[in-house]
Amino acid sequence: MSGEVSSVKVAVIGAGSIGMAFAIVFASAGHRVTIYDTDPERLGMARDELASALSDLARHDLLQENASAVLTRIAVTGDLAEAVQGALWIQECAPEKLDLKRALIADLDSLAQPDAVIASSASAIPSSQSTGHLPGSRRCLVCHPANPPFLLRVIEIVPHAGTDPAVSAFAREFLSACGMQPVMVGKEIEGFVFNRLQGALLREAYCLVRDDVASVEDIDTLVRDGLGLRWSFMGPFETVDLNTRGGLAAHAEKIGPAYRRMGLERGQDDPWTDALVDKATAQRRSLLPLEGWDERRAWRDRRLMALIRHRRNQEVAP
Ligand SMILES: NC(=O)c1ccc[n+]([C@@H]2O[C@H](COP(=O)([O-])OP(=O)(O)OC[C@H]3O[C@@H](n4cnc5c(N)ncnc54)[C@H](O)[C@@H]3O)[C@@H](O)[C@H]2O)c1
Secondary structure, rough: OOOOOOOOOEEOOOOOOOHHHHHHOOOOOOOOEEEOOOOHHHHHHHHHHHHHHHHHHOOOOOOOOOOHHHHEEEEOOHHHHHHHHHOOOOEOOOOOOHHHHHHHHHHHHHHHOOOOEEEOOOOOOHHHHHOOOOOOHHHHEEEEEEEOOOOOEEEEEEOOOOOOOOHHHHHHHHHHOOOOOEEEEEOOOOOHHHHHHHHHHHHHHHHHHHHHOHHHHHHHHHHHHHHHHHHHHOOHHHHHHHHHHHHHHHHHHHHHHHHHHHHHOOOOOOOOHHHHHHHHHHHHHOOOHHHHHHHHHHHHHHHHHHHHHHHHHHOOOO
């Protein structure tokens, strides 16, 4: 590992949906990428799939150079040692199975050059479980993307207790330079943050379908045309902060008890205590002092107007 991130070799291990999409992220950032997979059929399809995704990106004006220039930086191989040789960044994108990841990352650790970082794309398996036993565990961590990472640019960086802090710092710098938006996760926790948030919504959605309160289609409508419209440019905290005059604290005072009752109905009791609301409010107020609240609310409405116009235009587009 070094501070030099201008153009390096990257190994992408696994040519499924995440591996292929990561290859685009790294190659379009100027890095040389070698993709490895155990399945020769996947490798055989890789170049055509990449060419198609890259030309779609170019058509939407989302590539800084032409698609074929990016493609020339991507190689495929069925030889793990060849993939890893000379790589400074290794992105493991194999199936979400603990035993498979443990064995695969052990191979990567023995083959990779000493300063290479080994990042696992795991959705739920923390790196303490997949890599804690390895001699090189200090250079291992999880870098969990959203799907596909070349479009949804957030990525969770989740070190384990033994990850070298310099490796986490490098991961943040390297991924930022690749156009990603890293979020540092403070503690190893199953599902990390992205899937915990998604899981909270899905758990409730399944309960509502089970109890015949709403259909799958109705729930998708409420999220697509309601909650999701706002969430496409604001998070849930900013959303409720702007929903109630007085911000988050006023919102929690008014609605907190009702949300607590809803949680209790599902067997979950995590009240928004005064101390917790104070903590969240302090963080929101440092981002948006209450004096800026009215202006931000008007901004929210203008963003919604622009989004609604965009969606209307998409609907009439061929
Ligand atoms: N799909 C998602 O939405 C998503 C999002 C974020 C993270 N992830 C995580 O990314 C990882 C990959 O997920 P995916 O959806 O791309 O899976 P996938 O099933 O589409 O692809 C996995 C690929 O790994 C290959 N493979 C199997 N064994 C291998 C081995 N030993 N070495 C190298 N390659 C091997 C398979 O042939 C396949 O091409 C998983 O850990 C998953 O949880 C997935």
